[in-house]
Amino acid sequence: MRLLVYFAPKLALALVTMLGVSVLVFLALRFLPGGYADILLGPFATPDARKVIAERYGLDQPMIVQYGRWLLAMSQGDFGVSMVTRRSVIAEFLRRAPVTLELASLSLGLVLLVGVPLGVAAGAAASDRPQGGLARLVGALGASVPDFVLGSALIFVFSVWSLWLRVGGYVPFFDDPVTNMRVMILPTVTLSVFGIALVLRTTRDAVLRVMTEGYITAAVARGENPRNIIRLHVLRNAAIPVVTVVTTYFGFLLGGAVVVEVLFSIPGVGLYAFNGLLNRDYAIVQTGVLLAAAVFIAINMLADLLYAIIDPRIGSGSGR
Incomplete structure (x- = not known):
């Protein structure tokens, strides 16, 4: 209730x-x-x-x-048909949604796998130690390189020298998992770099803020193991800003990473909406924007639910 x-x-x-x-x-x-x-x-x-x-x-x-x-x-559930293909727009979005969901999930997984541990390590260390400097460097580089620049560079390099990875030629995962990964690694990396920088810096700042609290000082004075201090005291209290950033970023990814899908010819909802915009196919663009907004709102409401689970005072209003 x-x-x-x-x-x-x-x-x-x-x-x-x-x-x-x-x-x-x-x-x-x-x-x-x-x-x-x-x-x-x-x-x-x-x-x-x-x-x-x-x-x-x-x-x-x-x-x-x-x-x-x-x-x-x-x-009434009728989102219209494409003016160009005369196919149901919502059916086309649903058909392409698994492709975008795969790209978004892989990107989010890489962001969490790299960004959160580096952020925690950098925040738990003194700012003048190598971890702190590395976090600032990775954060600055990741935030300053646009997706289309990084993607274009990767396309050039891996088109000239294959290096096992492929550019274009998407294959569904369940048809050929190995080929699917060869195709998806480059767009995943391209889409993840900014997210890694964002999550890393947010995690680092949150951990640094929590590390100055009195209960952390008391835990250190009691001689608790540093790993236990991070696991039991720091992570939970630093989680809310990280959850905010991660859920917002995932909403952006699910809404359709248009630039990356266009660059790498990934047949997801972003590429479909982009082609619809070029053709002034109103039903496609209108439905695409509405679906992106709905996903973004749903993700933010999920974040609010996570806030209430992490800190019950938020849901009860006593923490405000």
Whole structure:
């Protein structure tokens, strides 16, 4: 009951947010230069030909009417069909979702495997020790190298020298696990570098803050094993900012790492939405943005649930 009271306002805010996102993406697409008729017919199409296309897809109606029809259809589970392929948009997203989920899961796993231990080690050590300097260096480098720059460099290197890994040619994991890993390692690394830097720096700062607390000093004075101090006292109390960053980053990944999927030709939801935007395929882009927003909101609500589990005072409101 306590958690239900805690989450009720958040659910209401989530619905309002989704409605706002739907309005914004709908208007943004309509105000983009060049509509579907321009992409389909080219710059030399006659007004009559444009009118035919507009009437066929209802684009000649007032925007408020178009938005109302779209909203009503979505409320009934109909997200529309692609103007280009005439296939169900939601079916295509569901078909491609496992690819993006695999890429996001691999990236998050690498982020946690590298970022959290390095952050804990750097935070538990004095800032002037090599661990602290290494953490700052890795954090600065990872945060300053854009995904498309790192991805382009990796594509160039591994296209010239294969080094066992492959660029492009995605194969589902259950069809050929080895080939799948050969294809997915490079995009996973590209997508993980910024996340590693972010999680590392957040973990380090959180651990440093907890290490200054009185109960840590008391544990050291009692002669407790340093590993037990980290495991029993530091990690739990430093977890909330780390959970915040990790869940937010995972939401970003699941929303579709568009740049990486486009660079490496990974057939996930990001690449599908990107192609839909190029073709001004409104149903694809609108559905993609809404699904990304829904995933991001759900991930943040999961983070709130984890907060309440880690620190029960948050859910009860006594800690505020």
